Amino acid sequence: MITEEITNPAPAYNPEPFNWDSTSNKGAGEYSAEERTKMEQQYDQTLSAVVEHDIVDGKVVSISSKDVLINIGYKSDGLVALTEFRHMPDIKVGDKVEVYVETQEDKNGQLILSHKKARALKSWDRVNASLEGDEIIQGFVKCRTKGGLIVDVFGIEAFLPGSQIDVKPIRDYDQFVGKTMEFKVVKINNEFKNVVVSHKVLIEEELEQQKAEIMKKLEKGQVLEGTVKNITSYGVFMDLGGVDGLLHITDISWGRITHPEEVLKLDQKINVVILDFDDEKKRIALGLKQLTPHPWTQLSTDLNVGDKVKGKVVVIADYGAFVEIAPGVEGLIHVSEMSWSQHLRSPHEFLKVGDEIEAVVLTLDREERKMSLGLKQLKADPWIDVATKYPVGSKHTATVKNFQNFGVFVELEEGIDGLVHISDLSWSKKIKHPSEFTKVGEKMDVVVLEVDPENRRLSLGHKQLEENPWDVFESIFTVDSVHEGTVLKIGEKGASVALSYGVEAFAPSKHMVKEDGKMLKADEKAEFKVIEFSKDQRKIVVSHSRIHEEVSQQTRVAEGSAKASEREEGVKAVKKVKENQEKTTLGDLSVLSNLKTSMEAAEKKKSDSAE
Numbered sequence: 001m002i003t004e005e006i007t008n009p010a011p012a013y014n015p016e017p018f019n020w021d022s023t024s025n026k027g028a029g030e031y032s033a034e035e036r037t038k039m040e041q042q043y044d045q046t047l048s049a050v051v052e053h054d055i056v057d058g059k060v061v062s063i064s065s066k067d068v069l070i071n072i073g074y075k076s077d078g079l080v081a082l083t084e085f086r087h088m089p090d091i092k093v094g095d096k097v098e099v100y101v102e103t104q105e106d107k108n109g110q111l112i113l114s115h116k117k118a119r120a121l122k123s124w125d126r127v128n129a130s131l132e133g134d135e136i137i138q139g140f141v142k143c144r145t146k147g148g149l150i151v152d153v154f155g156i157e158a159f160l161p162g163s164q165i166d167v168k169p170i171r172d173y174d175q176f177v178g179k180t181m182e183f184k185v186v187k188i189n190n191e192f193k194n195v196v197v198s199h200k201v202l203i204e205e206e207l208e209q210q211k212a213e214i215m216k217k218l219e220k221g222q223v224l225e226g227t228v229k230n231i232t233s234y235g236v237f238m239d240l241g242g243v244d245g246l247l248h249i250t251d252i253s254w255g256r257i258t259h260p261e262e263v264l265k266l267d268q269k270i271n272v273v274i275l276d277f278d279d280e281k282k283r284i285a286l287g288l289k290q291l292t293p294h295p296w297t298q299l300s301t302d303l304n305v306g307d308k309v310k311g312k313v314v315v316i317a318d319y320g321a322f323v324e325i326a327p328g329v330e331g332l333i334h335v336s337e338m339s340w341s342q343h344l345r346s347p348h349e350f351l352k353v354g355d356e357i358e359a360v361v362l363t364l365d366r367e368e369r370k371m372s373l374g375l376k377q378l379k380a381d382p383w384i385d386v387a388t389k390y391p392v393g394s395k396h397t398a399t400v401k402n403f404q405n406f407g408v409f410v411e412l413e414e415g416i417d418g419l420v421h422i423s424d425l426s427w428s429k430k431i432k433h434p435s436e437f438t439k440v441g442e443k444m445d446v447v448v449l450e451v452d453p454e455n456r457r458l459s460l461g462h463k464q465l466e467e468n469p470w471d472v473f474e475s476i477f478t479v480d481s482v483h484e485g486t487v488l489k490i491g492e493k494g495a496s497v498a499l500s501y502g503v504e505a506f507a508p509s510k511h512m513v514k515e516d517g518k519m520l521k522a523d524e525k526a527e528f529k530v531i532e533f534s535k536d537q538r539k540i541v542v543s544h545s546r547i548h549e550e551v552s553q554q555t556r557v558a559e560g561s562a563k564a565s566e567r568e569e570g571v572k573a574v575k576k577v578k579e580n581q582e583k584t585t586l587g588d589l590s591v592l593s594n595l596k597t598s599m600e601a602a603e604k605k606k607s608d609s610a611e
Helices: 002-007 033-045 115-133 200-217 470-476 545-583 586-610
Strands: 055-063 067-071 078-081 096-103 111-114 137-145 148-153 156-161 180-189 194-198 223-231 235-239 244-248 269-278 283-287 308-316 320-326 329-334 356-365 370-374 395-404 407-413 416-421 443-452 457-461 482-490 494-498 504-508 525-534 539-543
Touching: 055 115, 078 096, 096 115, 111 115, 115 156, 115 180, 137 156, 148 180, 148 194, 156 180, 180 200, 194 200, 244 269, 308 329, 329 356, 407 443, 416 443, 482 504, 504 525, 525 545, 539 545
Parallel strands: 078 111, 156 194, 244 283, 329 370, 416 457, 504 539
Antiparallel strands: 055 067, 055 096, 067 078, 096 111, 137 148, 137 180, 148 156, 180 194, 223 235, 223 269, 235 244, 269 283, 308 320, 308 356, 320 329, 356 370, 395 407, 395 443, 407 416, 443 457, 482 494, 482 525, 494 504, 525 539
């Protein structure tokens, strides 16, 4: 049955087309051609001439959760996405808006409009006009970006720098996102399509008016309430309700502070007094400590010279330390009042900033607000019985504190210093500077040589702990004695020579010449002859040249003696001959003549044989 029905379907239904022009249609009125044309003209007049891609004004008809229905006077209304009106959060039915006609009819017969494109096409003209006319415009803050915010202005994304949001520093940019604010266009780059806006200029314009009014009412000594706006290392900037003032760090507290953050915090409200102001530069100097009495006026009248006080070290200088015994009340401990020692040292050796100490009032001037304190006065003066405690000849162990070219300053105990002269360091070594012998901080054994309690001086010695070796050297290094030595150091005038027993001698340059005429060199060993010895001056002068010079001289003397002896014998022979000549006779002369002839003949014969 079902198969038969499918295979034999019913014939198709083909209705006749509807004739709109037929006057016999049910429900249609009867109009003449003239009447119909007139009615069409009237209907066309009720519709706007809409051209695609034009910008027209429209009226909001209704608002849904997603779209806004807008009537532009066309045969149908258009839809615009609600998101395009984010800059108009208060949009309502009846508002007039600009829209861009994208298409008169889409595939669904719908009129498509865009408010965003309409704004974009006209935005640059509006932006440039607002910059030229210095107009105030509205914009919607879309989001946060690096260094500021992005603002929708006439459909253009403009940049709002963080420094242009408000006159005071803004720490949280997110609080402005999603808000509609007023701005002024401050910069346009048409090439890169960049727009910079500012909200700060609007506030500044208003503040300038407020400042002018406030400055007229300002007076020195006036107390105002202010808010901490900014904190720097040198002071605090206060907002006085439209005008700024500077509270310098020195005017925050009577006491010493290293940074204003120790006392004040951002956004804190405090009362300040106007110290000074400049109408032209609009600068206002403020004070906080001036609202309280000066601490010196509150200082106890019972405080007198000689009293002990407690305080805190707040500053240390080269010459001493400042101690705060009350906020705003300080006293100076000079370095000379820190120790009974006559040798001045650095205050840093005794105190450091932050120390809680006790001191004695030495001077007090309430009018000048000055006070001097002493630290050493808390202890007994050790110099009173120094002669008893450190008699001449007593031996002690001291600490090296300082060097001078002429000696070493050592400390026997706190407050008792002494000097070891450079000549009293060693019997045998020649020391040019004390640093060659010892170091600061090292222990040194000393013996007291001289005590002067009145001038607070102690003369000390180190070499006196041993017997004077020069008493022994006097018998060893006698003049003309010869010793082996090593050349240590060669200078312009001579060289130092190391002899036995750790003794150093001096050899003048002319006494450094060797037998071959060359000079002795450093580290070279040779024999030296003592030519000068001084026990008092601990001085030995030696010569190497003198050794070979004296040998040569002895040789010359011996040769001279031999020649002198020969000459003396010759003289005697001649004298004898002369004496004999007086006794010579003619016979003797003939004998001599014959002898001479025979000798000459023998000599000639010998010569011929040799040839």
